[in-house]
Amino acid sequence: MEITKRALAEAWQRTAAGQSLLHGVGLPPVALSDDELETCAERLEEAGEDGLCLLLDEGGTVRGHHGPYREVFATRDLEQALYLIAEAAVCRRVGSPEEAADALGRIDPAWGRRFRSGGLDDTETVEACGSDPLEGLAWIARTWREQAPYTNLVFYRAAPGRTVDAERLALLYGADPEQVAAGTRLKDLQAVDGGRAHWDRQGESCCFGQAGGWTFLLYHDTPPGAFADKEAYAALGIEESVRLSATSAKAIYTFDYVRDGRRVDDEWGVLELIWYERGLAPYLRGGELDFLNRAVRRAELDHPEVTNTFELYFHALEESLGLRLPRRDFTEGEVRVAYWARKQG
Template sequence: MEITKRTLAEAWQRAAARHALLAGVGLPPVTYSEDELEEWAERAEEAGEGGLFLLLDEDGTVHGRHGPYQEAFATRDLEQVLYLIAEAAMRERGGVLGEVADALGRIDPGWGRRFRAGGLDDPGTLEACGRDPLEGLAWIAGSWREQAPYTTLAFFRTAPGRTVDAERLALLYGADPAQVAAGTRLKDLKAVDSGRAHWDRQWKSCCFGQAGGWTFLLHHETPPGAFADKEAYAALGIRESVWLTATSAKAIYTFDYVRDGRRVADDMGAVELIWYEHGRAPFLRGGELDFVNRALRRAELDHPELTSTFELYFHALEESLGLRLPRRDFAEGEVLAAYWAGA
């Protein structure tokens, strides 16, 4: 059935009548154009209000927006629209996410399970994480937000059962061949250049290795001519890469996921980690990065002790993509490291 404003209003009226928790929750503003939606959003902002806005296409697709530009979902499934309206309404009432999940579960048990899973389908029973969330990757989130130990955390993966050669990758980026061949470690660099000297030179260094099936390369600035040998770079067989980049002194933290040479992002522009607000999916629901949305919701519910959105985000990347960094190797300085050649 094609969704129209009338069918949407009637369906929401029936849904709201099902439970007292939805009493008084009206249908969000339904608009037919970007300009009309922007006008609604501006009036709401001037009145100190927010919430969900709906944009209805001629083909019956319903777009949910937080503000005039941040798209939360796009679907032609009426039941999904009703659920997402209810979800937004329960979130706006406040309370911890477990209380939001319980409220949605009282309205509809499937809605409660759906909220806990973070997706748009009823997932059935879910198991809790049961692990230390600050081990695999999230241990580095706090220092990385302060742009330490490196501003760029890059991860590379090839076909299942194979790994990207970490030393070859570091050399193609410009690591000193002698230090790579010698198996130089981070503590070796610090021993050679102690104190201020290492602090100055670390901007021209990198750390590299393998963890969780990924090859990692951490660095600040990329030297001129990095991976200039494109044939050698292609021979590494990289199929996927993840880039977490902090821009010094500008508080810009970006996430990029590339698979088979294509950026996975639902045609979004730069994806900044600061877009993620606790309890609200940062990516399009049902979109290409919805697997991160789902992992974030599980992280939020499984680990209410985590209050840092960066730690939650990193834990979600560990759960969804398998990203890891060897905490002990970094703490003890055992991770492989090198300065850029000629640094």
């Protein structure tokens, strides 16, 4: 059945009727054009609300929007649209993802299961995470927000059975060949002059290594001439890369995932992590990054003791993509480090 504005309104009225949890929750504003959507979004903004607006196109697709430009879901399934509207309403009324899961489960047990899985249906098996988030990738999340130890955390992965060579990668970025060849580690640089010299030059350094099937390279800014040898870079066999970038002075934190030469982003462009709110999926539901939506939801529900959203997000990156950084190597100074090579003349 094609979704119409009337059918959507009547279905929501039936859904909300008799549900105390949805008492007083009306259907979000429904726009039939981009201009109407922009007007709806402006009215919500003027009222100091960050609610959901719906755009119903001629083909009967319901598109959920936060603001006029950020589409958060698109569906031609009426039941799915009702669930997503209810999910948004409940999440803004309760205090935690666990409470939201319980509330949606009281409305419909299938909705509770769906929320817990983080997906768009309730068919997925949900297994609790048995690991400590702060022993994987999330341990670095808080200091990274202040650009410590580095502004950019970049991960590279090749095809199955191959590994991106960490030393070659660092050299192509511009690392000092002598320090790379010598196997210089963080503790070696910290031992010189009580570490003061390294503190002064940390912005000119990078660290690199391998963990969880990925090769990582951490740095502040790349020097001029990085990647000058395009053929050598292509020979590394990189098929996937993930870049996390922090600009603490502007409170801008970005996630950029590239696979097989194209950005995975549902045409949103480089994604700002500042959009992520606990209990709300950060990316387009059912889109290319829905696997990360599901991982974020599981991180929230499995680790209620973790209240920092960046730690939850980083744990979701570990669970969904396998990203890791060796905490002990950083703590004990064993991680490989090199300064950028100085230009001669």
